[in-house]
Amino acid sequence: MSRAEVLEPGGGGGDPADGRRGAGAGAGAGAGTRPVSPLWTFGLFRSELTTTFRRWRTLALLGVLAAVPVLIGIAIKIETSDGGSVGGGGPEGGGGPAFLTQITNNGLFLVFAALAATLPVFLPMAVGVIAGDAVAGEANGGTLRYLLVAPAGRTRLLLAKYAATLVFCLAATLAVAVSALIVGALLFPLGDVTTISGTTISFGDGLVRAVLIALVVAASLIGLAALGLFVSTLTNSGIAAMATTVGLVITVQILDTIPQLHGIHPYLFPHYWLSFADLLREPFYWDDVLRNLGLQGVYAAVFGSAAWARFTAKDISA
Amino acid sequence: MAPNDSAQITGGNDEAGDLPADRRRAARYVVPVAVAGVAAATIGLVPALAASGDPDLPKITAAQLIEKMAASDTERLSGTVKITTDLGIPSLGGLGGSAAGALAPKGGAGDGTDGGSAAEPTGRLMELASGEHTLRVATDGPDKQRLSILDSAAEYSLIHNGGEVWAYDSASNEAYHAEAPADAAKGTGKGKNGAHGKDQAVPRSLPATPQDFAREALKASGDTTSVTVDGTARIAGRDAYQLVIKPKQAGSTVGSVKVAVDSKTGTPLKFTLLPSSGGKAVVDVGFTKVDFSRPAASTFDFTPPKGTKVTEADESKAAGKDQIHKAPKGAKELGSEPNVIGEGWTAVVRLDTGAKAPTAAASKDMPAEAQQFMDALGDKVEGKFGSGTVFKTRLVNALMTDDGKVFVGAVTKDALVKAANEAK
Numbered sequence: 001m002s003r004a005e006v007l008e009p010g011g012g013g014g015d016p017a018d019g020r021r022g023a024g025a026g027a028g029a030g031a032g033t034r035p036v037s038p039l040w041t042f043g044l045f046r047s048e049l050t051t052t053f054r055r056w057r058t059l060a061l062l063g064v065l066a067a068v069p070v071l072i073g074i075a076i077k078i079e080t081s082d083g084g085s086v087g088g089g090g091p092e093g094g095g096g097p098a099f100l101t102q103i104t105n106n107g108l109f110l111v112f113a114a115l116a117a118t119l120p121v122f123l124p125m126a127v128g129v130i131a132g133d134a135v136a137g138e139a140n141g142g143t144l145r146y147l148l149v150a151p152a153g154r155t156r157l158l159l160a161k162y163a164a165t166l167v168f169c170l171a172a173t174l175a176v177a178v179s180a181l182i183v184g185a186l187l188f189p190l191g192d193v194t195t196i197s198g199t200t201i202s203f204g205d206g207l208v209r210a211v212l213i214a215l216v217v218a219a220s221l222i223g224l225a226a227l228g229l230f231v232s233t234l235t236n237s238g239i240a241a242m243a244t245t246v247g248l249v250i251t252v253q254i255l256d257t258i259p260q261l262h263g264i265h266p267y268l269f270p271h272y273w274l275s276f277a278d279l280l281r282e283p284f285y286w287d288d289v290l291r292n293l294g295l296q297g298v299y300a301a302v303f304g305s306a307a308w309a310r311f312t313a314k315d316i317s318a
Numbered sequence: 319m320a321p322n323d324s325a326q327i328t329g330g331n332d333e334a335g336d337l338p339a340d341r342r343r344a345a346r347y348v349v350p351v352a353v354a355g356v357a358a359a360t361i362g363l364v365p366a367l368a369a370s371g372d373p374d375l376p377k378i379t380a381a382q383l384i385e386k387m388a389a390s391d392t393e394r395l396s397g398t399v400k401i402t403t404d405l406g407i408p409s410l411g412g413l414g415g416s417a418a419g420a421l422a423p424k425g426g427a428g429d430g431t432d433g434g435s436a437a438e439p440t441g442r443l444m445e446l447a448s449g450e451h452t453l454r455v456a457t458d459g460p461d462k463q464r465l466s467i468l469d470s471a472a473e474y475s476l477i478h479n480g481g482e483v484w485a486y487d488s489a490s491n492e493a494y495h496a497e498a499p500a501d502a503a504k505g506t507g508k509g510k511n512g513a514h515g516k517d518q519a520v521p522r523s524l525p526a527t528p529q530d531f532a533r534e535a536l537k538a539s540g541d542t543t544s545v546t547v548d549g550t551a552r553i554a555g556r557d558a559y560q561l562v563i564k565p566k567q568a569g570s571t572v573g574s575v576k577v578a579v580d581s582k583t584g585t586p587l588k589f590t591l592l593p594s595s596g597g598k599a600v601v602d603v604g605f606t607k608v609d610f611s612r613p614a615a616s617t618f619d620f621t622p623p624k625g626t627k628v629t630e631a632d633e634s635k636a637a638g639k640d641q642i643h644k645a646p647k648g649a650k651e652l653g654s655e656p657n658v659i660g661e662g663w664t665a666v667v668r669l670d671t672g673a674k675a676p677t678a679a680a681s682k683d684m685p686a687e688a689q690q691f692m693d694a695l696g697d698k699v700e701g702k703f704g705s706g707t708v709f710k711t712r713l714v715n716a717l718m719t720d721d722g723k724v725f726v727g728a729v730t731k732d733a734l735v736k737a738a739n740e741a742k
Binding site: 098099101102104105197198199200274277281285287298301302305306308310313 | 346347349354357398468470473475477490606619620623
């Protein structure tokens with residue numbers, strides 16, 4: 001395949017994804033003769049974004065994530081329809097994900113409960129699939145070398161792929177949060193929000209906190225996204241990269257529950273994930289949230305640069 | 319960058335495998351390693367650097383410092399407290415019965431949490447007796463206090479405002495209400511085994527902040543104690559003197575008690591109890607953040623949110639009485655006639671349970687496995703008093719003799735045996 005053919009904007013039939021790639025890379029080639037312009041990176045990023053979000057796989061993942069709050073909401077509605085309380089109301093009431101007991105009083109708590117329920121498994125799994133597939137999937141499909149024919153540079157391509165993965169992190173979190181908000185509003189009353197410190201704030205303030213929490217949850221996945229991207233550069237098999245990333249998530253989560261290993265817990269990326277609940281205290285308790293964000297930053301830097309080292313030095317044969 | 323990249327894409331160049339290219343590749347991996355190294359060094363060094371800067375403060379004698387603490391009129395304060403307790407016992411809530419005397423806090427927890435509401439204060443506060451917890455405290459004068467235990471994704475708040483005490487447990491969405499603190503104290507105090515009942519009044523007399531601990535430690539001291547000032551420290555961003563309290567008597571399990579006292583306000587900021595056996599602190603309570611300005615008035619407001627199950631103190635008292643009847647006979651009688659031997663740090667409390675100790679009664683009532691379990695928990699000892707079993711924690715030890723006497727104190731095993739011999 002000649003270079004011109006690949007770069008022809010929107011050119012070629014075949015896989016529509018490849019066609020879009022052409023468009024993105026074409027925009028890059030146009031600017032390639034001049035000194036680097038910001039638009040150039042942006043074109044590559046946009047092409048990555050459309051490729052990611054037009055996949056059926058991505059849409060299915062988002063659909064599954066959006067279905068979780070629906071399930072939780074309906075389950076609680078049914079359980080409490082006879083006037084009973086959640087969790088049997090025993091002295092140890094409040095088992096299961098956090099915030100479940102509050103949902104019947106305020107639908108907004110479904111947002112927090114759904115995020116608390118999806119953050120340990122569903123969200124990282126979805127991110128692991130997308131991040132793991134980012135490079136390895138292209139290599140597997142044989143499209144990676146054509147992507148690199150464009151003089152965009154491997155670093156730039158990697159950055160674009162990481163940025164697209166981060167956008168997916170945000171989209172996945174918002175899918176859960178928005179779906180939970182809609183279900184919560186439909187099934188349960190809305191109103192003033194009781195923080196977990198026992199104080200009451202207005203519904204508007206509660207919504208602001210929900211948005212803040214969604215952002216923190218999305219940011220909690222930054223480290224995992226970098227880890228997945230690194231794994232993705234190690235192999236040419238998309239499936240292997242996805243499985244490894246998801247497997248790593250599960251392994252690390254298990255390590256995080258073994259009390260004898262408490263010495264290493266603060267360095268495990270999921271350790272502070274549930275700290276987003278600290279934003280529901282009055283006043284805010286930032287310590288663990290900041291620790292979480294710092295840890296994610298370190299993971300992103302370490303595994304992002306490892307992915308860069310690997311990807312820029314790799315033999316691309318497919 | 320770009321030429322390098324396009325050269326590699328062809329693959330042909332790679333096959334040549336010339337040394338400089340290989341070296342360049344290897345060099346790239348230096349970047350992630352360096353990033354990881356810098357991160358690790360930062361995490362390791364920052365606390366060390368922060369801790370090393372002991373502030374320069376004018377010299378002060380121990381007596382002056384204690385005076386300063388006594389004169390301290392800190393009425394307004396808010397902050398975050400970290401409490402770490404390591405008594406060297408597994409966190410078994412149900413250990414209660416046999417060890418109730420030795421582990422009063424723990425045994426209390428076993429009895430307290432079963433009674434009614436999840437929001438009842440006594441049981442919840444007893445959780446602090448083991449593990450690591452983060453608390454938030456706020457005080458504004460004698461009438462307004464707030465104490466919150468920060469759990470994972472939940473919070474337990476105890477709010478005292480004027481004549482009312484509220485407790486709210488966000489995990490179960492339950493609240494507990496008592497009219498006035500004095501009444502609440504009486505109500506819950508009854509549910510406890512007598513000897514320690516007075517320490518368990520709710521909410522103020524239960525030590526949770528460094529101030530409370532320091533007050534208790536100084537109360538216990540007398541001629542038997544050496545009190546010195548040992549340097550300075552920075553606690554929660556404030557300059558503080560370190561007050562060291564050491565028992566003079568041999569045989570105590572308490573090695574030393576360190577209290578960091580704020581140099582300006584005289585408020586204790588950190589309390590550390592080190593065991594004489596060495597190792598980690600048994601109790602370590604300290605502010606990680608502290609603010610001496612008036613907390614917002616809304617901090618002390620509480621109205622139970624709708625849908626919250628509220629338990630009134632009266633109902634809970636009834637539940638507590640129920641508990642007493644259900645409590646194992648031995649545990650109830652443990653508190654019947656405490657008898658203090660010795661004084662100061664090596665004081666030993668003698669209790670006559672009347673009944674045979676579980677170890678002696680075992681042959682009849684207890685399955686062999688339970689017998690083994692009991693033996694595994696304690697060490698067999700013999701002396702002039704006969705024989706018995708010593709149950710050990712890192713701070714408090716208890717000797718249960720085979721004829722049903724129990725000796726409890728913050729003393730070593732040998733001192734317990736000696737006390738038992740003398741009591742014979």
